[in-house]
């Protein structure tokens with residue numbers, strides 16, 4: 001907490017709400033700063049399923065109006081009073097690459113990067129918003145994207161010393177303008193001004209417990225329809241992968257095996273989870289988790305095989321990680337140090353809320369992370 005306070009100390013006081021529009025739920029977290037501390041004002045989530053005539057916990061694809069209704073509802077219910085907001089952009093609506101360029105001034109980089117970006121971003125540059133930052137970390141290992149493309153900065157990296165030209169690594173992110181415009185409209189219609197957009201992985205990273213040291217860490221975000229795995233090393237995202245399996249598959253599996261409705265299955269999943277003794281229920285849950293963790297392990301091992309360092313630590317976030325008993329199942333399958341994210345640990349709240357915030361915390365990782373940035377906490 002000391003560094004966190006240090007970072008915002010002296011800055012003027014701020015208030016903002018972080019908004020994370022997921023496929024199954026919208027999550028909001030309102031924070032404010034006071035005398036150098038970051039406080040939780042309120043938080044809330046609204047399931048989107050019912051807005052699409054589906055059950056709670058299901059992934060949806062809502063139109064703008066329905067999305068707005070849902071957002072309005074959660075703003076009212078939670079008593080959110082912020083006027084400034086910060087919004088996460090889904091990972092699949094963005095492109096992230098690492099590029100290596102000659103070391104020049106920042107203003108010169110502003111000119112060079114759009115040109116260079118053409119080589120790395122497979123989209124019309126007029127249709128995307130580019131954001132970039134200089135990476136300090138040493139990048140001698142592969143950075144690859146979902147398709148497994150090796151975006152190791154430039155083949156010329158090996159010849160750098162010989163040529164004598166000093167180079168720097170740039171993390172380049174592109175977001176479709178269309179997504180940004182769509183979110184801006186939704187937010188402005190509920191009277192929120194958007195002060196920043198951020199790709200969800202970077203928001204979530206800010207709010208999971210600080211990642212110390214340079215050893216690789218895997219972060220798994222278990223959402224409704226899919227799960228995302230990110231590998232961080234030396235403070236940088238090196239690799240990512242989407243698994244087409246999420247927590248709603250557990251619900252569907254329970255519903256089939258136990259011959260109960262989706263709604264009942266969702267309730268059973270949340271109430272009992274992976275630790276219960278009813279054999280059929282456990283089978284239904286474990287079947288899905290087994291596949292999810294097998295694919296996770298394959299991805300982690302492929303990463304480890306490309307470099308020399310082992311991924312020892314895995315942090316799990318997303319609503320799916322709130323399921324009882326999940327930590328143990330993950331440990332059994334992955335054989336790594338597993339922890340479930342506790343994003344609210346990063347902010348001050350009333351002591352009586354602590355236990356609840358640990359319980360519901362994982363699904364709020366992106367909303368909380370982007371809100372932290374909006375009130376001035378960058379890391």
Ligand SMILES: Nc1ncnc2c1ncn2[C@@H]1O[C@H](COP(=O)(O)OP(=O)(O)OP(=O)(O)O)[C@@H](O)[C@H]1O
Pocket residue numbers: 021022023024025056057058222223224225226227246247248251266269270271273317318319320321322323324363
């Ligand atoms: N306590 C709980 N126990 C078990 N599952 C839970 C619990 N709370 C939420 N979930 C499940 O988590 C899923 C939603 O997680 P989350 O809100 O992180 O997804 P999302 O952000 O909407 O999805 P995505 O990020 O893929 O767009 C739902 O399928 C829901 O059933």
Ligand SMILES: [Mg+2]
Pocket residue numbers: 022023223318
């Ligand atoms: Mg999500």
